[in-house]
Amino acid sequence: MWVMEQEIGRRRTGKAEPSAIRLPELEVDPAASRVVWQGRAYVLSGRRMEILYALAQEAAKGKRRVGRDYLAHRVFVGFDTVSAVENLRTYACYLGKEIPGLMLTCSDGKRIGLGYGLNLPAVEEAVA
Numbered sequence: 001m002w003v004m005e006q007e008i009g010r011r012r013t014g015k016a017e018p019s020a021i022r023l024p025e026l027e028v029d030p031a032a033s034r035v036v037w038q039g040r041a042y043v044l045s046g047r048r049m050e051i052l053y054a055l056a057q058e059a060a061k062g063k064r065r066v067g068r069d070y071l072a073h074r075v076f077v078g079f080d081t082v083s084a085v086e087n088l089r090t091y092a093c094y095l096g097k098e099i100p101g102l103m104l105t106c107s108d109g110k111r112i113g114l115g116y117g118l119n120l121p122a123v124e125e126a127v128a
Helices: 002-012 046-060 068-075 081-098 123-127
Strands: 021-023 026-029 034-037 040-043 065-067 115-117
Touching (some): 021 046, 026 046, 046 065, 046 081, 046 115, 065 068, 068 115
Antiparallel strands (some): 021 026, 034 040, 065 115
8 A cells, every 4th residue: 555655644744736637548547546448437446556556656657567576566565476466366357357447458368578558548549
């Protein structure tokens, strides 16, 4: 829950950044436990929201994919690498099944490489 604890800490200190992240076809609002993907609303909480919020933050910075180990340690703070990666794999799988088409995958359904990302339109497509 480290990602959202950071957000709550910023709010308490008066240095609040917008909690909701709005990207083309995706809105992630951890405070409301709400996600809107391609016009359809979902309710997420816990680790699935942590993973999605972290990926959305990175996507907002222009990063299409995030390294597996980086994301695992960002969401599962205090876990050893093997446990963090295994938990990430499990929760990302749940997230991909709960919100179809959101996560980047290969044609055989496996995650691309060792990283994770969101299936968002390219910046050029979003502007058009």
